[in-house]
Amino acid sequence: MRVHVADHPLVAHKLTVLRQASTPSPVFRQLTEELVTLLAYEATRGISVEEVDIVTPVAPTTGTHLTTPRPMVVPILRAGLGMLEGMTRLLPTAEVGFLGLVRNEETLEAVTYANRLPDDLSGRQCYLLDPMLATGGTLVAAIDYLFERGARNVTCITLLCAPEGLDTVEKAVGDRADVTIVTASIDERLNERGYIVPGLGDAGDRLYGVV
Numbered sequence: 001m002r003v004h005v006a007d008h009p010l011v012a013h014k015l016t017v018l019r020q021a022s023t024p025s026p027v028f029r030q031l032t033e034e035l036v037t038l039l040a041y042e043a044t045r046g047i048s049v050e051e052v053d054i055v056t057p058v059a060p061t062t063g064t065h066l067t068t069p070r071p072m073v074v075p076i077l078r079a080g081l082g083m084l085e086g087m088t089r090l091l092p093t094a095e096v097g098f099l100g101l102v103r104n105e106e107t108l109e110a111v112t113y114a115n116r117l118p119d120d121l122s123g124r125q126c127y128l129l130d131p132m133l134a135t136g137g138t139l140v141a142a143i144d145y146l147f148e149r150g151a152r153n154v155t156c157i158t159l160l161c162a163p164e165g166l167d168t169v170e171k172a173v174g175d176r177a178d179v180t181i182v183t184a185s186i187d188e189r190l191n192e193r194g195y196i197v198p199g200l201g202d203a204g205d206r207l208y209g210v211v
């Protein structure tokens with residue numbers, strides 16, 4: 001597994017405003033989209049491309065195209081939805097699938113409660129969107145889900161990670177080179193309620209209001 005922390009002053013600035021408790025929902029949503037677009041630029045560095053012959057108004061030349069099958073973007077419901085617009089702005093030709101995972105409070109395992117994805121993801125590059133990598137349980141289940149259906153490599157875009165969650169994902173995926181985490185920050189720790197510290201609070205609530 002590879003972990004990439006986007007080290008850029010604009011990422012740091014936007015993340016700082018996002019973290020502040022006083023930042024209202026509309027600003028939070030807008031900043032999330034902007035941050036994801038910046039993270040997506042890093043996350044798509046390894047996207048599959050091929051050479052293509054084209055003709056400019058001046059001369060024939062060789063250029064670059066994204067390959068088919070198209071990349072698959074998968075927001076994890078609910079908070080991952082707030083990241084979708086920022087991702088598709090950079091990757092408008094991607095296909096979008098949805099995955100809803102919830103923790104079974106008895107077994108503590110993540111269970112899929114909603115899925116809108118092709119059964120066959122053979123050869124597809126997938127981009128998972130989930131703003132907070134906290135315990136890592138949801139992300140491990142989502143990665144397993146995609147690989148079981150034949151995905152070729154999976155890049156997870158998160159705003160924040162807890163070191164504990166990164167460890168969990170690392171243990172689950174081992175040294176597979178085809179899993180990458182791209183994030184704006186690795187924070188200090190998880191608190192006893194499972195929140196990332198210093199974090200930004202509950203990302204879903206801050207995006208959409210408390211339900």
Ligand code: URA
Nearest residue numbers: 134195196201202203
């Ligand atoms: N999920 C969140 O939304 N925030 C956290 O701090 C941890 C998990």
